[in-house]
Amino acid sequence: MSETTVAVADTVKRALEAVDVSALRRAYWEQNEFVALERWLPAALVEPMVAEVDRVRPAINRNYIPRHKKGGSVSFYTLVERAPTIVAFYRSPAWIAFLSTLTGQPLQPCPPGDPHACALYFYTEPGDHIGFHFDTSYYRGARYTVLVGLVERSSSRLVCQLYKNVPGRTPEERALTTHPGTVILFNGDKLWHSITPLGEDEERVSLTLEYVTDPSMTPVKRFVSNMKDAIAYFGFRRVFLPSRSATRATQ
Numbered sequence: 001m002s003e004t005t006v007a008v009a010d011t012v013k014r015a016l017e018a019v020d021v022s023a024l025r026r027a028y029w030e031q032n033e034f035v036a037l038e039r040w041l042p043a044a045l046v047e048p049m050v051a052e053v054d055r056v057r058p059a060i061n062r063n064y065i066p067r068h069k070k071g072g073s074v075s076f077y078t079l080v081e082r083a084p085t086i087v088a089f090y091r092s093p094a095w096i097a098f099l100s101t102l103t104g105q106p107l108q109p110c111p112p113g114d115p116h117a118c119a120l121y122f123y124t125e126p127g128d129h130i131g132f133h134f135d136t137s138y139y140r141g142a143r144y145t146v147l148v149g150l151v152e153r154s155s156s157r158l159v160c161q162l163y164k165n166v167p168g169r170t171p172e173e174r175a176l177t178t179h180p181g182t183v184i185l186f187n188g189d190k191l192w193h194s195i196t197p198l199g200e201d202e203e204r205v206s207l208t209l210e211y212v213t214d215p216s217m218t219p220v221k222r223f224v225s226n227m228k229d230a231i232a233y234f235g236f237r238r239v240f241l242p243s244r245s246a247t248r249a250t251q
């Protein structure tokens, strides 16, 4: 186990000792499987993760899908090679146990062949945004998203519609600023969300961590998921030709 992995696991464990887990769990369920924790991660984790954001900038893949999204992404494969703190956080056993308690599900990281498992999203040019969507699960089980703010010098907002499609409930909208260290956890099939367009001379970078209850996927859904990731996020080379080090490091 690397020094970074041990240090990150230790920091996460200590940070979680101060948390009122049952209050958070209640808030998560009262809000239809959504909870936002503002400026919550300790600087000991945020600072090295922001340094890793800068290290992976040369690997940004930009995409533009008219009327849906515009922005840059860096896949899990690149993070495995160049962002040890982020990947150690993603896999930290205490963190996964905490998320499993909040969601009431035995969560696990996505399989190593999923470029979305843990990825960075860069909003760096005016108008960068993503339209409303669910983080739909292509897996056999449910998929949960953890969104972490890392760089926030923007007027963009994460707009969340809670209780969408819940019979008898009027949806509630929240517009959140994802400051460095802010953590948002939600069930991907339940939270309707978007990022509003970036202004001039602004920048926003967020990290997302995806966890699943069942890491298996039918071959057809795997193909659809890969095509979506290649076109909308990481590019064909990164999705269909992942480096050997990514595969090796995650076995």
Ligand SMILES: [Fe+2]
Pocket: 133, 134, 135, 193
């Ligand atoms: Fe999303």
